Amino acid sequence: MASLDLLLHPVRLRILRALLDGHPSTTAELRGRLPDIAPATMYRHIAVLTAAGVLEVLEEKRVRGAVERTYRVHWDRAEIDPADRAAMTPDDHRRAFTAFTGGLLADFDHYLTREPADPTADGVTYQQAALWLTDEELAELLTEVRTAVTARQGRAPGPDRTRRMISLIAMPSDG
Template sequence: MEMTGDSRSKISLVTHPVRARVLLTLMRRELTTQEMADLLPDVSKTSLYRHIRELAEAGVIKVVGETAIRGTVEKRFAVQSNAVTFSNEDLLDAGHEEYLRLISGLLESVLAVVQGYLARKEPTLAEDTLFRVNAANLTDEEFWALRKQLTDLLSSARDNPAAPGRRRRVISLLAVPDEGPVSKEEAEK
C-alpha cells in the first residue's frame, strides 16, 4: 500500500479504540456522521466528529457524497481503498507494541459488534454467528498456504455488493504462533 508520511503514524492513527470502531463501522459501506453516531451510541458526538476529522485528514476515510440539508452539508464517508492495509515492512517498522495496540483495537471493535448483536436478542443466534477456535500444527509453508486460501475466500465474499437478502457480517480471523518452533529432537519424542 502507498502510505503518505510515516507508517508508524498511520498505524498509530488507526489503533485508537474509537477510530478503530469508526473504521469497522464504515467498512464496506457509506455512512453519514449521524448514521455512525446511531451505530456507536456510546461515543459522544464531539469525540466522534473529532475522530472522523482526523481519519479524513489522514486520508484513511474519504467523503463519497454530499447532500444539502437545511442550510448545511451532510457528508457521506467511506474507508479509502487499501488505507488500512499494511505491508510487512509497515508492521515491522511499527514494532511489537504498536502491532499489539492495532490488534487490541480491532478486537475491541469486533467485540463491540458482538455485544450489539447480542443486545438485540435475535432468535437466530446459532444460525447467524460463527465462533471457532482451533489449534493446528503447521510448517511455515503450510501456514502461508492456509493464510492465502483464507484471504482469497474472504476477499471473494467481501466483494459482494449490498443487496436485498444480504446482511453485513463482520468476520475476523487471528492466527498467531502459540509457542516456539519444535526442534527435531522434540518431534522425535
Template sequence: MNKVEIIMHPVRFKIIQVFLDGLSKTAKKVATELKDVSQASLYRQLDALVKAGVLIITEENQIRGAIEKVYSLNVPSVNMTNDDVKELTKEEHLQYFLFFTAQITSDFETYLDIGDIDFLRDGVGYRQVALHLSDTEFLDYAKDLRKVYEKYTQNTPSSERTKRIISTITMPKKEGKAKHE
C-alpha cells in the same frame, strides 16, 4: 501520526467498522450506527480519518445552508502491512492486540444483549484450530482465504443479507524455552 495510531484509536476504529460494508455514508448515518459516540467526537474523528486518507469525501450536498458530506472508506488505507507494524515495540503490539480483542469482545457482548440467542440461526461461532503447515502451505492457505473474502466483500447490503463481522487472528505456535531457564 502513523497508520496504526490512526486506525487503532477506539472511536476511529468504530467509524471504520461502520464503512466495512462498502457503502458511502453521511455523518448523520454514521451517528445512527454509533449512538455511544458524541456528535463533536464523531465529526472530529471523521475529519481526522479524511486527513489521513482513510475516508474519502465522495459527495457534498447543500442541505438548508449547510454542506452535508458523504464519506467512503479508502479500503487500501486500512490494510496493515508488515512495514506498518515492524517498528512497533512489544508493548505497543500488545496494546493494539488487546484493543483489537476488546473490540471483538464488545461486539460479542452487544450480540448477547439481544437476549434471543441462537448461534445456529444467527450464524455465530468462535473456535480455534491448529493447522500444521509448511511456509508454502501457509501462504497457499492465506491466498485461498483472501479469495474467499474477496468473493463475498462484493455483496452489497440488502434486506436478505445480515452484516456479519469476521475476525481472524493467525500466529505460529512457537515452542520455546521458558524465559527463566
C-alpha cells in the same frame, strides 16, 4: 498506509469497524450506528481519518444548509505501514491485539444483548484450528481467505441478508 496511533484510537477504530462491510456512509448514518459518540467527536475523528487518506469522500450534497458527505474506507490506506509494522515492539503488538479483541468482545456483547439472540440459528461460531504450514502455505491460505471475503464485500443489505462480522487471527503456536 496509516500509522499505529492513527488506527488504534478507540473512536477511529469504531468508525472503521462500522464501515467494514464496504458500504459508503454519511456522517449522519455513522452517528446512527454509533449513537454514544458525541457529534463533535465523530466529526473530528472523521476529519482526521479523511486527512490521512483512510476515508475517502465519495459525494457531497447540500442538506438543510450544510454539506453532507458520503465516505468509504480506502482499505489499502487503513493498514499499518509495513515499515511501521516491522518496527512495532511487543508492547505495540499487545496494544494492537488488545484493541482488536476488545472490538470483538464489544461486537459479541452487543449481539448477545439484542432480543432475541439465538447463536445457533444465527450461525454464530467461534473456533480454532491448528494447521502445520510452511510460510508459503500460510501466505497462500491468507490470500485465499482475503479473496473469498473480498468477493462478498459490498453486497447490498436485504431482507434475507444479515450483516455478519468475520474475523481471522493467525499466529504460530508452540503447543
